Amino acid sequence: MAFLHKDLKLFFSWFSIMSYNFSAIEKKWQKKWAKEKSFEARESKGKKKYYVLEMFPYPSGKLHMGHVRNYAIGDATARFKRMQGFNVLYPMGYDALGLPAENAAIKNNRNPKEWTWEKIEEMKKQQEMLGFSYDWSRLIATCDERYYHWNQWFFLQMFKKKLAYKGKAKSNWCASCGTVLANEQVENGNCWRCHNKVVEKEFEQWFLKITAYADELLKDLDKLKEWPQRVRTMQKNWIGRSEGVVVYFKEKDSGKVIPTFTTRPDTLFGVTFVVFAPEHPLVTEFVKETKLEAEVKKFIEEVKGQSLIDRLAEGKEKRGIFLGKYAINPVNGDNVPIFAADFAVLEYGTGMVMCVPTHDQRDFEFAEKYELQKRVVIQPKNKKLDVFAMEKAFVDEGILIESGEFNGLENTDAIEKISKWLEKKKIGKRTVNYKLRDWLISRQRYWGTPIPIIYCEKCGMVPVPEKDLPVKLPVKAPFTGKGNPLDKVDAFVNVKCPKCDRKARRETDTMDTFVDSSWYFLRFCSPKDGKAMFDKKKAAYWMPVDQYIGGIEHAIMHLLYARFFTKALRDIEMIKFDEPFTRLLTQGMVLKNGEVMSKSKGNVVDPGTIIKSFGADTARTFVMSVALPTKELEWNDQGAEATFKFLKRFYEFLEGNKNKFGKGKIDKKKLGSSDRLLLSKANRTILQITKQMAGFEFNFALSGITRLFSAVQKAEKADKNVLGFTTRSLVQLLAPFAPHLCEELWQKLGEKGLVSLSAWPKGNEKDIDRKAEQAEDYLEGIVEDVRHIKELAGIEKPKKIVLFTAPAWKWKAVPIAAKACEERPDVGATLKALMKDTEMRKHGKEVQGFAKALVPRLVLLKKAEKIDETAVLKEVMPLLEKEFGCEIEIESAEKSTHPKAKNAMPLKPAIFME
Numbered sequence: 001m002a003f004l005h006k007d008l009k010l011f012f013s014w015f016s017i018m019s020y021n022f023s024a025i026e027k028k029w030q031k032k033w034a035k036e037k038s039f040e041a042r043e044s045k046g047k048k049k050y051y052v053l054e055m056f057p058y059p060s061g062k063l064h065m066g067h068v069r070n071y072a073i074g075d076a077t078a079r080f081k082r083m084q085g086f087n088v089l090y091p092m093g094y095d096a097l098g099l100p101a102e103n104a105a106i107k108n109n110r111n112p113k114e115w116t117w118e119k120i121e122e123m124k125k126q127q128e129m130l131g132f133s134y135d136w137s138r139l140i141a142t143c144d145e146r147y148y149h150w151n152q153w154f155f156l157q158m159f160k161k162k163l164a165y166k167g168k169a170k171s172n173w174c175a176s177c178g179t180v181l182a183n184e185q186v187e188n189g190n191c192w193r194c195h196n197k198v199v200e201k202e203f204e205q206w207f208l209k210i211t212a213y214a215d216e217l218l219k220d221l222d223k224l225k226e227w228p229q230r231v232r233t234m235q236k237n238w239i240g241r242s243e244g245v246v247v248y249f250k251e252k253d254s255g256k257v258i259p260t261f262t263t264r265p266d267t268l269f270g271v272t273f274v275v276f277a278p279e280h281p282l283v284t285e286f287v288k289e290t291k292l293e294a295e296v297k298k299f300i301e302e303v304k305g306q307s308l309i310d311r312l313a314e315g316k317e318k319r320g321i322f323l324g325k326y327a328i329n330p331v332n333g334d335n336v337p338i339f340a341a342d343f344a345v346l347e348y349g350t351g352m353v354m355c356v357p358t359h360d361q362r363d364f365e366f367a368e369k370y371e372l373q374k375r376v377v378i379q380p381k382n383k384k385l386d387v388f389a390m391e392k393a394f395v396d397e398g399i400l401i402e403s404g405e406f407n408g409l410e411n412t413d414a415i416e417k418i419s420k421w422l423e424k425k426k427i428g429k430r431t432v433n434y435k436l437r438d439w440l441i442s443r444q445r446y447w448g449t450p451i452p453i454i455y456c457e458k459c460g461m462v463p464v465p466e467k468d469l470p471v472k473l474p475v476k477a478p479f480t481g482k483g484n485p486l487d488k489v490d491a492f493v494n495v496k497c498p499k500c501d502r503k504a505r506r507e508t509d510t511m512d513t514f515v516d517s518s519w520y521f522l523r524f525c526s527p528k529d530g531k532a533m534f535d536k537k538k539a540a541y542w543m544p545v546d547q548y549i550g551g552i553e554h555a556i557m558h559l560l561y562a563r564f565f566t567k568a569l570r571d572i573e574m575i576k577f578d579e580p581f582t583r584l585l586t587q588g589m590v591l592k593n594g595e596v597m598s599k600s601k602g603n604v605v606d607p608g609t610i611i612k613s614f615g616a617d618t619a620r621t622f623v624m625s626v627a628l629p630t631k632e633l634e635w636n637d638q639g640a641e642a643t644f645k646f647l648k649r650f651y652e653f654l655e656g657n658k659n660k661f662g663k664g665k666i667d668k669k670k671l672g673s674s675d676r677l678l679l680s681k682a683n684r685t686i687l688q689i690t691k692q693m694a695g696f697e698f699n700f701a702l703s704g705i706t707r708l709f710s711a712v713q714k715a716e717k718a719d720k721n722v723l724g725f726t727t728r729s730l731v732q733l734l735a736p737f738a739p740h741l742c743e744e745l746w747q748k749l750g751e752k753g754l755v756s757l758s759a760w761p762k763g764n765e766k767d768i769d770r771k772a773e774q775a776e777d778y779l780e781g782i783v784e785d786v787r788h789i790k791e792l793a794g795i796e797k798p799k800k801i802v803l804f805t806a807p808a809w810k811w812k813a814v815p816i817a818a819k820a821c822e823e824r825p826d827v828g829a830t831l832k833a834l835m836k837d838t839e840m841r842k843h844g845k846e847v848q849g850f851a852k853a854l855v856p857r858l859v860l861l862k863k864a865e866k867i868d869e870t871a872v873l874k875e876v877m878p879l880l881e882k883e884f885g886c887e888i889e890i891e892s893a894e895k896s897t898h899p900k901a902k903n904a905m906p907l908k909p910a911i912f913m914e
Helices: 002-018 022-036 065-083 099-108 112-129 145-160 210-223 229-239 265-270 281-287 293-304 308-312 361-370 411-424 513-518 536-542 557-571 607-614 616-625 637-656 673-694 698-714 720-734 739-748 770-793 808-820 827-835 845-863 869-884 899-903
Strands: 049-054 087-089 164-174 179-181 199-208 242-251 257-262 273-276 320-328 335-341 352-355 428-433 453-456 460-463 494-496 503-506 545-551 581-587 590-592 800-805 887-892 910-913
Touching: 022 112, 022 616, 022 739, 049 065, 049 536, 065 087, 065 545, 065 581, 065 590, 065 607, 065 616, 065 673, 099 112, 112 607, 145 164, 145 460, 145 513, 145 557, 210 229, 210 557, 229 557, 229 581, 242 265, 242 352, 242 411, 257 265, 257 352, 265 411, 273 320, 281 293, 281 320, 293 320, 293 335, 320 361, 352 361, 411 428, 513 557, 557 581, 607 616, 607 637, 616 637, 616 698, 616 739, 637 698, 637 720, 637 739, 673 698, 673 720, 673 770, 698 720, 720 739, 770 869, 770 910, 800 869, 800 899, 808 827, 808 845, 827 845, 845 899, 869 887, 899 910
Parallel strands: 049 087, 049 545, 273 335, 545 581, 800 887
Antiparallel strands: 164 179, 164 199, 242 257, 242 320, 242 428, 273 352, 320 335, 453 460, 453 503, 494 503, 800 910
């Protein structure tokens, strides 16, 4: 019994060493990274820098799998670049001011500052649990007065340059709560808090003059070659520069002028309806005290609930409502109905649009839906359009008809002539228009950056002196849900004028949180700087950001504002570059059961649960393995478990076989064919994965790692040094995805230092044996074909298998056929080309059948290596006979009279089985 007890003790000791204790491993290496400050970045002239940054999060407290995916992409990139020898800056911060914290304070009777810092701490702990390699010494939170100090400083610089100004703007106003509401606080036209009616009210508010940079923001999109085209297009459309004409229609009853902007004055005679932005004040005026008033107001509220991106999206069905009024077309006197429609926006042109359904596809679809009149005014040169037969708008060039004195003109010439005519008649005016509007930054809320302006009865509007910055948020404020809490803090509001020392009043509006995120990437370069917004020299070293990562939902606002701030900072000589982000990746959403994860749908996957069950490395590796980062990812619990099993298998195999892995120099002359093949695969995999990592093809990289690991597992008697090189490389290749596991294995393999800071493995083209790899693929194909034939023929145990290898003339035919099919796969052209060859003609009718079989395989064969198929088969014949339990014969199809022999193709022998 004592002997048995001793054996069991040894067994469990061995089992504990072998098993993958992910929890202990992850805690161990997170502690070591933190203690050794492994990922802290410092400027270095001797190393090329690489700045990786994810759009920083709002500290809601709990991460979701969308966060995990975003950060896993960034971390894999940062780790890869470090191992490549770059000096990597990879920081983290929190976009910590804004509405959610203030709402939480009102709801829970908490101070927003306390609530926010608690959530920051919770979120940071989760990020640390996932092992992201941030430089935590650079942590910033925008609610820290040491950060928002510089929001205020930069505001004052823009104020001096007249880029910050006060003007009138409408906002959502809840009279019951005595406060301005953000759009997201308005639910079906009512206040989210008291459920009373919300109205639009005009206020004096603060703006930043982003329109001063409209042309440069548009032009410099061409510099952003490594941004997704979709994002550049969205920004281009949002800026919306267009040269055109404002045409003055009139409302039929009142005579009110309706100025509509158009880039197509050549279509003016074809206008059959006019559309207003639902938010336009004339919309409610037109329907006031009419039977349409209630329905129109309901429509307006519905449209307010849509984002502008959704409203302007191509392909989305447009909605509208008739206002019971008509406009007079000034060029022909036609009365045309006036609609409010969701595709017209107040931010573009005049908020009023003339619509020509025959020559604009969006207008055509709207007219079809609401059964509105259509009139053709441009005919194509080669045919006559029938308005009743049209299935889509005609948007190409043509000749004007039904257009008064302009009939017969080409429409491209008519644009200029009609524009001049409109100006002469004083019914229109040429102009350059932008969709872009100045940025309204005023927020009538507490939890934001105080705007550093003081109002004095004698001196007027006075900037807070820079020496008095930051203007701090008062610690105590009444969060009653009524009005702006700052208005009620006398010590904050009542101040002395910096100029005349008389009684004055402080501005109580705070800044839009987009201000915080429009320059935070610069603050990371010197986050503790107390004397300046950022250190110019350090910013010159690190900026611009080399790789920026975030959601497509920020494609317009955040990215446009960040570009604007960068240009404004350049113009006050803080920086010398024009654009903040060189390369942009917009990651796809994480779905569960086909829907975006959300608490309301009950389909949120808590990363904490996954970490507890399978470990951080599993969560990270799984989200990277399923799809390309830019594509949507469908979460799958079984997939996460499969990833865990792979990592466990990887760990236990390397741990259990570590004594088989040599570190010596590989003597290629002494290697057998199987060792050359493994070495070849290792080098090919390294080269492929290096390219895939650079191209964000992380899922393909992980597939390559899996395949190479499978090859290692099969290499039972491999050369120690080849096996050592391959396994060490595998650990390094996997490290950006599963860093904790790989640090542990790196140590167990006897390597010094951290795998995270080791040099990325280098593949050698010279060590790639294409013929050996081709031979393996060839044999795997034969095994698969034999199994398939056995299944089809119902043969459980064959007596004999004959393999007929392709004749030499069929190999010769491959390049001839490839040339014939350069433009497209073409059996006829292939046959014709083959029959021109003297040797091919000797094989007569056989060539015809061969050509048909060859063309579909050309893609594979063009890339393939030519191998001696007979020699390869002879070398592995004992293994094949063991695999299939029968005699194997090999015949050259060229010498065989067997009818099956004619079916032999290059790299696909014909097979006879009995």
